[in-house]
Amino acid sequence: xxxxxxxxxxxxxxxxxxxxxxxxxxxxxxxxxxxxxxxxxxxxxxxxxxxxxxxxxxxxxxxxxxxxxxxxxxxxxxxxxxxxxxxxxxxxxxxxxxxxxxxxxxxxxxxxxxxxxxxx
Amino acid sequence: xxxxxxxxxxxxxxxxxxxxxxxxxxxxxxxxxxxxxxxxxxxxxxxxxxxxxxxxxxxxxxxxxxxxxxxxxxxxxxxxxxxxxxxxxxxxxxxxxxxxxxxxxxxx
Numbered sequence: 001x002x003x004x005x006x007x008x009x010x011x012x013x014x015x016x017x018x019x020x021x022x023x024x025x026x027x028x029x030x031x032x033x034x035x036x037x038x039x040x041x042x043x044x045x046x047x048x049x050x051x052x053x054x055x056x057x058x059x060x061x062x063x064x065x066x067x068x069x070x071x072x073x074x075x076x077x078x079x080x081x082x083x084x085x086x087x088x089x090x091x092x093x094x095x096x097x098x099x100x101x102x103x104x105x106x107x108x109x110x111x112x113x114x115x116x117x118x119x120x
Numbered sequence: 121x122x123x124x125x126x127x128x129x130x131x132x133x134x135x136x137x138x139x140x141x142x143x144x145x146x147x148x149x150x151x152x153x154x155x156x157x158x159x160x161x162x163x164x165x166x167x168x169x170x171x172x173x174x175x176x177x178x179x180x181x182x183x184x185x186x187x188x189x190x191x192x193x194x195x196x197x198x199x200x201x202x203x204x205x206x207x208x209x210x211x212x213x214x215x216x217x218x219x220x221x222x223x224x225x226x227x228x
Binding site for chain 1: 121152154156158163164165166168169170173175207209211214215216217218219220221222
């Protein structure tokens with residue numbers, strides 16, 4: 001069965017960086033894009049960007065350009081999302097999600113979420 | 121960027137009610153729209169893709185319609201398990217996604 005398993009909760013200070021991992025299993029990792037979506041407590045969903053695990057190509061939301069980097073390690077079927085220059089407003093649950101049909105057919109499998117807390 | 125506006129933001133309904141949620145795009149997105157259901161503390165679940173295609177395993181009481189800039193999600197007969205928050209999401213040709221603000225369906 002398809003699974004996306006994310007790394008554990010993180011606590012970071014303002015100005016630091018965080019790197020969240022997303023390990024895929026149950027399907028061919030390089031055949032589907034990985035998207036990252038975040039959700040602050042009590043708020044809606046915010047799309048951050050996508051990465052094609054086959055080519056390494058990425059596409060980021062304008063809001064996060066210059067601050068987010070999405071990478072992968074195909075040998076262990078794992079995607080990574082690194083967010084730098086953290087501020088308190090980045091406190092949120094971060095999800096990875098598989099994009100079907102280059103996202104055109106929706107995000108069909110999601111990780112369990114990783115809580116990132118930014119606090120001094 | 122394409123903006124997605126959902127209405128209402130909160131909806132109170134009873135079991136058995138027919139429920140309709142609307143999502144409007146700031147410009148035409150053809151049929152590139154998905155709907156998700158999210159329950160507290162859980163990841164979103166894909167319900168509908170390409171505006172009206174039902175995801176495998178999703179009950180047939182859920183349906184989607186629309187194209188261009190106006191879309192609807194309909195639950196034909198609300199069940200206890202359906203009380204949740206629903207989000208629309210658009211996809212454009214540059215693989216950029218945007219979510220709507222969400223609609224919380226509450227028990228009346």
